[in-house]
Amino acid sequence: MMEIKKIQVKANIRYWEDTKINGLEDTKNGENVPCKKDGLWCPLINIETGVIENWEIGKTAFIHYKVCDGCAWELLGANNNIVKSKNDGYVPDTLCPAERGYGDYIIMNIDENGLIAKWQFDLDDFHDGDDE
Numbered sequence: 001m002m003e004i005k006k007i008q009v010k011a012n013i014r015y016w017e018d019t020k021i022n023g024l025e026d027t028k029n030g031e032n033v034p035c036k037k038d039g040l041w042c043p044l045i046n047i048e049t050g051v052i053e054n055w056e057i058g059k060t061a062f063i064h065y066k067v068c069d070g071c072a073w074e075l076l077g078a079n080n081n082i083v084k085s086k087n088d089g090y091v092p093d094t095l096c097p098a099e100r101g102y103g104d105y106i107i108m109n110i111d112e113n114g115l116i117a118k119w120q121f122d123l124d125d126f127h128d129g130d131d132e
Contacts, residue, residue: 012070020062050119061110092125
């Protein structure tokens, strides 16, 4: 059994402005969202608690990102070793706790402490099945 502690998301975002930060629409370049790195959205999520460890404390967000086959991720073990990874593909349902994302969207509400509302990690969302 894989011991997984965290997921490192590396999502290629099409429309940053579809997300609200502290209740306001973000900019076209996503200048206000925490966890943005080199044009990607890269939250590091504790799978047990649903807390984004690299979140900017004090900011709230309604994340609604169109990703379209550009969702990379790494499942990390206890020592931050990569247990499993994928370089691109559909958005796992785990990353859509707010509403259904249909494999194309990351949709979640994040509070001022980086906690994702209704978070439930499901390892089955990260299987190697057929990538249609």
